[in-house]
Each structure stands twice: as structure tokens, then as C-alpha cells.
Amino acid sequence: HEALRTTFIDVPLYGTGQEMSRALIAPQGLVPLDVADLRGQPDALRQADRLAYAHRTEPFDLAGGPLWRALLISEADDIHQLLLTQHHLITDAWSMVRLVKELIEFYHAPSLPAQVPQAVPDYSDYVYSQRNNLQARQHQQHLSWWQEKLRDLPRLVLPIASNTLSPGHHGDAVRINISQTLTEQVRRFSQQNGCTVFVTLLSAWVCTLYRYSGQGDFGIGTLSAGRENSDFDEVQGFFVNILVLRAGITGDMNFAGLVSAMNQELLESLRR
CATH class of the missing domain: 3.30.559.10 (Chloramphenicol acetyltransferase-like domain)
Known part of the structure; x- marks a missing residue:
């Protein structure tokens, strides 16, 4: 690799x-x-x-x-x-999973192959493809779409004391356990509404931020694998792309409506 x-x-x-x-x-x-x-x-x-x-x-x-x-x-x-x-x-998480999988395969193999097969294409091919995309007409169309999408995006203001925070690059995490019953309910709801579990949980997070901020319009960041081309599925490297999804909660919107809107927002963003 x-x-x-x-x-x-x-x-x-x-x-x-x-x-x-x-x-x-x-x-x-x-x-x-x-x-x-x-x-x-x-x-x-x-x-x-x-x-x-x-x-x-x-x-x-x-x-x-x-x-x-x-x-x-x-x-x-x-x-x-x-x-x-x-x-x-x-590397990224996808690459780490693939690398561990390869190591497990070699570990269980009766004998190592004479030469480790090279991934085709390789990461340099991905870099060249991205460079070509930057020069393509479609890139300018995508750039214009994002500029319009994020135009006048309000900053999310949460009710926290600003004097207790200091700028930095170290985040934190809060871990919770979701019961098996609730997990199955979320999966069933997602299936009924034609979306993934990720979109349902994303919508719940948007609702939480809306509840504490009172804002219906703000940006929320997420990650995409960046491997739209399946030719690069086995390639080691950093492919992750950051997406900014724009939440748009209106006063008459129920949760199912929000899930539908966020699902459409995610699909449109992934295409660009």
C-alpha cells in the first residue's frame, strides 16, 4: 500500500x-x-x-x-x-478495518504468499482523479451549489457561559447505552420512513440542538467515507470528507417530517 x-x-x-x-x-x-x-x-x-x-x-x-x-x-x-x-x-477508519482484515488473513494463512498483492488502483490514482475533478466543469457547479447552500448560515448559539470555555482542538464525548428495545424501535422507524438509522439519530440530535438553542436554522457537521468510486474500496489512505448539513426546522414540522428533510439534505450533499 x-x-x-x-x-x-x-x-x-x-x-x-x-x-x-x-x-x-x-x-x-x-x-x-x-x-x-x-x-x-x-x-x-x-x-x-x-x-x-x-x-x-x-x-x-x-x-x-x-x-x-x-x-x-x-x-x-x-x-x-x-x-x-x-x-x-x-489512514481513516475504513482503511484501518481493511488493514486489520488483511493482517488476520495472513495470520490464519498456512503460508505467506511470495509477494503481497498490490492494491490496484492505489492512493496516487485517487489523488490524480481528485485533481482532474478540480479542473472539470462539474466541480464549479458543485462549488456554486455549496456556496448557495451555506449562504447566510447562522451560527449556532447554545445557552452556555462563554467565560467557561477556551478555544482548543480537543473535543470530548458523552457515551450512553441504548436499550435493545429502543434500538429495535429506531430501526423499525427508520425502515418505515425510508432512511438509515444514522439519519434518524442525526435528526434526534438536530432536535436536541433546536430545543436548547431555539434555532431552527444552523449547520451540523458529519463525515462521509469519500469512497464513492468502489474501485478504491481496498485502498489504504485518508479519504474522509467533511459535510456541512443545514438543519431547517419549521414550527409546524413533526419528527417524521424532519427525518425526511434531513435524509434529503444528506443525499443531496453526498452527490456533491
């Missing part, structure tokens, strides 16, 4: 005094497997947690590479953890 052999260097933009990043693809790539043998140690679990934290938080050298690393932690004779950490420049 090209992405796993890629590093990034800064090169000058002549005449501007600025720099740009350029990708370098090595002909071969080798990632060492670090091993931590904690078997027989009384605090093996605590040490494993500490090693895992250090493994995933250690910065990468973008120019020197590699941009991913592997660590095998042995806690007992029958308890082992394989940790894979990758820089987001070369």
Missing part, C-alpha cells in the same frame, strides 16, 4: 516565501514490530495501559517516517495485544 510507505516533506513555493507539503512514496517500507513481554509481572495490566498510552500519543516524524507503528504486548501466555497506530494523513 502506497499510503503506508508515504512521508511528507516541506518544500518552498518559489516566489512566495511560503512552503507546501510534498508526499514522498518509498519503493519499499518496513515497520519494526516492538515487543513488550510483561508475562509474570504483578502489575502487567497497569504497565500495558501505560505502554499503550505512550504508543498512541508519541508524535510522528512526518519527514522521516514511517507514519505508522506496531507494538505487541504480552500480558500472559494466552493474553496478547497488537497495537497499530497510524498518522491520520495516511
